[in-house]
Amino acid sequence: MAEDRTDLLQGTLDLLVLKTLALEPTHGLGIARRIRQVSRDVLRVQEGSLYPALHRLEGQGWIRAKWGLSENNRRARFYELTRTGRRRLEVETKSWERLATAIQHVLQTT
Amino acid sequence: MWGSRLRSLILRSRAEAELDEEIRFHIEQRTEELIAAGRTPDEARREARRVFGGVEQIKEECRDTWGLSWLWSFVADLRHGWRILRRSPGHTLVTVLSLAVGIGANTTVFSLADAALFRPLPVPDPGRLVELVAKWPGGRQTNLRAEVFDHVQQENRAFEGLAASWWGTSRLRVGDGPSEVVRALFVSGNFFRMLGARPGLGRPLREQDDRPGAARVVVLSQSFWKTRFDRRPDVIGKTLWVQGGPATIVGVTSGDFVGVDRSFRADVLMPLSAERAIVNLWIVGRLRPGVSRAQATAAIQPLFRRALESMEEETRRWSAPERERFFAQRLELAPAGTGTAALRWELAQPLQVLAAVVLVVLLIACTNVAALSLSRGDRRAQEITVRLALGAGRGRVIRQLLTESAQLAFLGGVAAVALAYALHGIFVSLLPLDPTAVVDFRLDGHVLGFSAAVATLVGFFTGIVPALRLTRVDLQPALQGQRGALGRARSRALQGILVSQVAGTLVLLATAGLFLRSLSKLYEVDMGLDRTDLLLARVAPAGGEGMVTPGLGERLVTHLHAEPGVEAVAVAARPVFADREPWILTTWVDGYEYAPEEEQYTSFNAVGPGFFQAVGIPLLAGRDFTPRDGPGAPRVAIVSRSFARRYFGEQSGVGRRFGTTGDESRRDIQIVGVVADSKARSLRNRPSPAIFLPLRQQGDFRSLTLHVRTAGLGTGRETITRAVSRAGPGLELTRLTSLEEVVGGTLRRDSMFAGLTTVFGAMALFLTGVGLYGSLAYAASRRTHEIGIRRALGASRGSIARLVLKEAAAVVGLGVAIGVPLALAGERALRSLLFGLAPVDSVAFLGAVALVATVGTLAASVPARSAAALHPMDALRHE
Numbered sequence: 008m009a010e011d012r013t014d015l016l017q018g019t020l021d022l023l024v025l026k027t028l029a030l031e032p033t034h035g036l037g038i039a040r041r042i043r044q045v046s047r048d049v050l051r052v053q054e055g056s057l058y059p060a061l062h063r064l065e066g067q068g069w070i071r072a073k074w075g076l077s078e079n080n081r082r083a084r085f086y087e088l089t090r091t092g093r094r095r096l097e098v099e100t101k102s103w104e105r106l107a108t109a110i111q112h113v114l115q116t117t
Numbered sequence: 118m119w120g121s122r123l124r125s126l127i128l129r130s131r132a133e134a135e136l137d138e139e140i141r142f143h144i145e146q147r148t149e150e151l152i153a154a155g156r157t158p159d160e161a162r163r164e165a166r167r168v169f170g171g172v173e174q175i176k177e178e179c180r181d182t183w184g185l186s187w188l189w190s191f192v193a194d195l196r197h198g199w200r201i202l203r204r205s206p207g208h209t210l211v212t213v214l215s216l217a218v219g220i221g222a223n224t225t226v227f228s229l230a231d232a233a234l235f236r237p238l239p240v241p242d243p244g245r246l247v248e249l250v251a252k253w254p255g256g257r258q259t260n261l262r263a264e265v266f267d268h269v270q271q272e273n274r275a276f277e278g279l280a281a282s283w284w285g286t287s288r289l290r291v292g293d294g295p296s297e298v299v300r301a302l303f304v305s306g307n308f309f310r311m312l313g314a315r316p317g318l319g320r321p322l323r324e325q326d327d328r329p330g331a332a333r334v335v336v337l338s339q340s341f342w343k344t345r346f347d348r349r350p351d352v353i354g355k356t357l358w359v360q361g362g363p364a365t366i367v368g369v370t371s372g373d374f375v376g377v378d379r380s381f382r383a384d385v386l387m388p389l390s391a392e393r394a395i396v397n398l399w400i401v402g403r404l405r406p407g408v409s410r411a412q413a414t415a416a417i418q419p420l421f422r423r424a425l426e427s428m429e430e431e432t433r434r435w436s437a438p439e440r441e442r443f444f445a446q447r448l449e450l451a452p453a454g455t456g457t458a459a460l461r462w463e464l465a466q467p468l469q470v471l472a473a474v475v476l477v478v479l480l481i482a483c484t485n486v487a488a489l490s491l492s493r494g495d496r497r498a499q500e501i502t503v504r505l506a507l508g509a510g511r512g513r514v515i516r517q518l519l520t521e522s523a524q525l526a527f528l529g530g531v532a533a534v535a536l537a538y539a540l541h542g543i544f545v546s547l548l549p550l551d552p553t554a555v556v557d558f559r560l561d562g563h564v565l566g567f568s569a570a571v572a573t574l575v576g577f578f579t580g581i582v583p584a585l586r587l588t589r590v591d592l593q594p595a596l597q598g599q600r601g602a603l604g605r606a607r608s609r610a611l612q613g614i615l616v617s618q619v620a621g622t623l624v625l626l627a628t629a630g631l632f633l634r635s636l637s638k639l640y641e642v643d644m645g646l647d648r649t650d651l652l653l654a655r656v657a658p659a660g661g662e663g664m665v666t667p668g669l670g671e672r673l674v675t676h677l678h679a680e681p682g683v684e685a686v687a688v689a690a691r692p693v694f695a696d697r698e699p700w701i702l703t704t705w706v707d708g709y710e711y712a713p714e715e716e717q718y719t720s721f722n723a724v725g726p727g728f729f730q731a732v733g734i735p736l737l738a739g740r741d742f743t744p745r746d747g748p749g750a751p752r753v754a755i756v757s758r759s760f761a762r763r764y765f766g767e768q769s770g771v772g773r774r775f776g777t778t779g780d781e782s783r784r785d786i787q788i789v790g791v792v793a794d795s796k797a798r799s800l801r802n803r804p805s806p807a808i809f810l811p812l813r814q815q816g817d818f819r820s821l822t823l824h825v826r827t828a829g830l831g832t833g834r835e836t837i838t839r840a841v842s843r844a845g846p847g848l849e850l851t852r853l854t855s856l857e858e859v860v861g862g863t864l865r866r867d868s869m870f871a872g873l874t875t876v877f878g879a880m881a882l883f884l885t886g887v888g889l890y891g892s893l894a895y896a897a898s899r900r901t902h903e904i905g906i907r908r909a910l911g912a913s914r915g916s917i918a919r920l921v922l923k924e925a926a927a928v929v930g931l932g933v934a935i936g937v938p939l940a941l942a943g944e945r946a947l948r949s950l951l952f953g954l955a956p957v958d959s960v961a962f963l964g965a966v967a968l969v970a971t972v973g974t975l976a977a978s979v980p981a982r983s984a985a986a987l988h989p990m991d992a993l994r995h996e
Contacts, residue, residue, distance in 0.1 A: 034139075034142070034143075035139065035143050036142070036143045036146050036147060053168070053169075053170045054143065054147070054168050054169045054170065055140075055169040055170030055171065055172065055174075055175040056170060056175065056178075058136075058139070058140065058175055058178075058179050059175060059178035059179050059181070059182060062179045062182040062183065063182040065182075066182050066183070077142070077146065081142060081146070082138065082142070083139075083142050083146075084135065084138075084139045084142070
């Protein structure tokens with residue numbers, strides 16, 4: 008069942024969370040859903056493991072949390088990107104692209 | 118950083134609840150999604166949980182990101198630190214002792230300043246209390262003329278009330294018992310109401326009590342009620358005899374009542390109207406809410422001016438500069454919520470000196486602690502290196518070391534508070550304060566906060582330097598046990614610390630020696646009279662009204678003469694020695710031309726026959742006064758040697774004439790005798806010229822002073838008290854002291870400095886001894902291996918002991934070499950406070966050096982002996 012799904016590379020979870028929140032503020036479940044949809048079910052996050060990452064990113068000041076109402080009117084904790092978080096996303100994106108290009112380069116030449 | 122951690126700790130429960138809710142939302146929402154997708158509720162719940170993962174583990178991971186882990190590592194640090202401290206109890210004890218002395222001395226001075234100056238008065242809203250201060254160019258005072266109170270007390274726009282007080286002594290008698298002298302505080306009728314002070318028993322004094330013709334009433338102070346009346350509640354309504362008449366006890370003050378002046382504690386409180394002889398008053402007011410001091414000053418200034426103008430007539434008799442100064446006075450308001458300005462002025466300098474000295478003691482204590490942890494460094498270095506090598510971060514290890522020094526500082530701080538409690542009384546007695554001053558030690562938030570703050574600072578600074586040094590090691594050689602290179606740099610730093618400690622201690626000890634020597638020189642100074650066993654008894658009309666005639670004084674002299682134990686007795690208008698402005702006469706001396714700007718003042722006293730013989734001033738020429746030198750007889754005088762020398766040069770002056778204040782042309786006073794010079798006001802200054810006039814030719818005085826030389830001071834006092842009470846109810850003894858006490862009173866500042874520097878010199882000496890001992894013992898134990906080899910190669914026990922002693926001698930020698938020039942510079946700076954010492958007082962300096970050397974030797978002898986006692990084989994097997 009899980010063979011065709013890729014385990015999340017360590018450290019990339021941050022990048023995915025930041026990217027997801029850059030589109031719109033949402034709660035933890037929303038982030039998990041979004042990652043699954045956008046990656047077309049290839050990337051499967053153990054949903055709980057999102058939370059330590061979210062709390063850590065919050066502690067670093069890259070995202071901030073607010074209580075709001077979910078789509079069916081329940082109290083939920085919404086996360087949004089801060090200004091430093093937006094800068095961080097740019098840095099992480101660039102370094103990810105560099106890494107991806109490098110790997111692709113390696114794969115193509117050999 | 119600490120703030121945010123503390124906050125996260127407080128917010129913890131909230132954060133915990135939020136985390137619960139956040140996760141619950143996730144799982145429930147997911148379950149609903151799965152149900153919507155067609156699963157059964159049970160299945161959906163299970164699947165949602167499975168996809169989520171271990172809830173508790175995830176919560177734990179979240180908590181970790183909140184920065185709470187620091188708490189657990191802190192607890193671990195505390196445990197580890199405690200183990201380390203317990204492992205070397207000697208080091209711990211010595212460090213804690215050093216810190217206790219250093220922090221304790223500072224806490225004491227703080228608690229003293231707090232008690233005397235910073236603690237609010239125990240009355241409602243003390244912040245609105247202000248005290249009236251008269252200021253003029255170059256001076257200020259809070260003793261204001263009673264006329265000022267008459268004018269300002271009606272002010273009621275800026276002030277809720279203005280009350281006045283003044284203190285004096287009074288005679289008090291219960292029933293037919295013996296009478297005693299008590300301290301009385303005379304207060305205006307509104308005093309209690311203005312302060313808002315509630316009585317402990319009965320009622321306070323009221324406005325009606327302070328009106329002419331009001332029934333005589335008295336309020337007892339709590340302490341007087343306790344000691345004199347055994348806390349009996351039935352004293353209210355009783356009558357006692359006080360201040361020249363019967364008075365009804367209407368109340369007792371509350372336990373914490375201090376009035377507005379902490380500098381003395383009254384026994385009884387009476388209305389101002391009970392004392393008619395009051396000239397000056399202290400005036401305290403309570404501002405209306407919202408009125409600033411500046412506004413109140415502006416409101417009251419015109420009234421003050423009017424008061425000064427009302428005294429215009431009186432000032433006409435004064436000299437021009439005196440008048441000018443009097444009318445230049447302006448009124449200011451000083452905050453009185455914590456007590457009177459006079460006490461603050463008085464204590465400012467001594468407390469500054471104290472603060473400076475205890476700071477030196479604290480620095481010595483800190484260097485001690487730093488020296489001890491450096492000398493232990495070698496042992497710790499290995500442990501720390503291992504931890505660093507095993508991957509502990511440098512920050513983590515530094516934090517661990519700081520926790521350790523904080524633990525030591527905490528223990529030191531606790532011991533310091535105990536020490537401060539013990540020292541407080543000693544320090545109070547060293548300050549220029551009245552013995553009844555209300556400056557008790559109180560273990561309140563101020564004192565605890567202060568010692569905690571000092572302990573924290575000390576813990577940090579004594580911890581951070583060794584921590585940085587110890588964690589900056591090159592792992593390789595340290596792990597391999599090559600400690601030589603490491604140890605040498607550290608032992609040089611250690612020696613530097615010890616040397617500076619010895620030098621600092623020497624400076625303190627030499628200063629203490631100088632003050633002590635100066636004090637003993639002052640006590641030995643030749644006053645020109647015989648000060649042993651001489652009692653001074655001031656007698657005045659009972660109740661403070663009226664005058665004493667010379668005849669009455671001479672009758673007392675005759676009575677006392679007949680008493681056993683009285684060797685000599687005479688009467689004078691004022692005491693032969695007193696720390697007060699002298700009485701002065703302007704003189705015109707026959708045959709002497711004054712230069713235009715020359716001083717014409719001479720101090721004088723009026724004395725009865727036998728005065729010079731009684732006080733031991735030698736008569737150099739001519740005769741003493743006799744009973745015949747009375748009102749009708751020719752006017753005569755006896756002058757001092759320096760007076761004679763000023764006006765008559767080498768001639769004795771007996772037979773010459775002079776005139777005094779008033780009539781310039783009448784020079785009708787003939788000099789009949791010349792006496793030796795004597796010091797009349799200060800031991801420091803040279804005697805100034807003096808004139809003595811016969812008491813009988815000077816009329817009546819408000820009081821007279823009997824000079825009685827007795828076989829013993831104790832029985833002498835009783836004899837005098839008895840003789841005065843037998844002289845009749847109209848006369849009372851208002852003061853009875855020995856000349857030694859009066860002289861001692863002028864030396865309070867000298868005694869204070871001598872006492873303080875001695876106490877702190879002793880503390881510094883103790884700390885240095887402890888520091889030396891600790892470091893030498895560690896140094897010796899570090900050299901155990903080397904000593905073993907030396908012994909094995911044939912070195913004698915004595916030569917091993919000498920090895921340790923030599924190290925101590927080098928430190929002490931260098932410390933002395935640095936300390937002596939510093940102490941000499943200190944002596945020059947203190948020159949004006951010292952008396953009768955040569956430019957370099959060798960006794961003080963040699964004494965200080967000897968003390969330091971002795972303590973150094975003692976500190977070195979124990980480690981020297983134990984090093985010498987080492988068995989060579991044990992020593993070689995060491996490690």
